[in-house]
Amino acid sequence: MRAYILCGGLGTRLREVTKGRQKAMVDVNGEPFLLLLLRQLKAAGIEHAVLCAGYRADQLETMLADLSQGAELPLDLVIEPHPLGTGGALLNALQQHPVDAPYLVLNADTYLTHDAFRLRSDGVDSVIVGVEAVDRARFGSLRVADDGHVLELLEKGETGPGLVNAGVYCFTPAAMAGEQPRPCSMELDLLPALIARGELRAAPYAGSFVDIGTPEALAAFKASSDRSAQQ
Template sequence: MRAYVLCGGFGTRLRSVTDTQKALVPVHGEPFLARVLRQLARAGISEAVLCAHYRAEQVAEQLAALAHDAGLRLTLVVEATAMGTGGALLNALREQPAPGRYLVLNADTFLDAEGYRLMVQGQGNALLGVQVDDRSRYGSLEVDAAGRLLALREKGREGPGLINAGVYAFTCETFASATVRACSMEQELLPELLAREAVGVIEYGGRFIDIGTPQSLDRYANDFRMEP
């Protein structure tokens, strides 16, 4: 199974602590992305397409080492201009069409392998949801009793709740006829998909942390000193 890994973020909030491409921020002597890719391999993913734009040359320089470390076949697709999370996927699908059902994930978020495995073992279109104590930084999910996604809510809602973990599974037909354009996964592609077909929500209860801020990066470095 293939995964498309979104590595195109500008990492604006991390620039006070690093000038490295966000997915490649070093954690205990290795790029953060190396840890993400190993989790994918443990979940049964055999190949990954890295979707990059900002400082893509840094990703290209480390591609061979990342592939060897994780034991994955890696391909790099570079966007000529920033296309957003949705556009990055559409662009990569044009360059490297999916041979079957596939995963999509953010390169700056750490999950246990079980989170990806749940998505690999699922069927149809789905996204991964995780319960958190404070959902204000994340997009919340509205789900019906059957576990189907009803709506994605904007960031800023306070208190505990189910949030979007940023991991998706789609069939090869899902975006086959989509026009390649700059767009957001959460604000455009997913709502458009939800309007025409069902999207399941798979709940995951393991470790979840993104490294999008200096504080969360520091927390990750302190909490996960040992090999995940």
């Protein structure tokens, strides 16, 4: 199974930490965050990964061989010609690396254990990983029917407990068929189209879920990783 990893973000909230570096390459106790993520993909049985890059793609290009060797996972790099958004970056990569089987898509700034990446489609519906959160404010959340199909994606800002979008998807080959690369959003354009067709269902996940998008969250993840390494 192939995974497409969205690495093109500007990392605006982390600028005081990254200082112009690629967000996915931020150091976590001596290793790039992206390498930790790639190892989880490898453990989940992913056989090939495509890095969908934009901002500071040169840093990924320089480290591509080291990342591949460190994770023991074949990697390819696709660089968008201009900012395309999360949806456009995927469509651009799919044009260069077409699919004929279900495939995984994930964000490069969120850490989940390999269980989340064992996500599989039944060939009819695409699947989105949902995580129960105590407070949904920082995340987009999901409204789900009793049969598991997603009815609506809610924007960030909803408060209180609920199911949030973990940023991991398994799409069928037909999900994006016919879509041409263009600037667009995964959450605002591509996923709502699947929901409207009744082709997106949620898969619950109860493992580790860390979004490193803020300095505080990154610092907490580093501390947690350091404690785990010492045990």
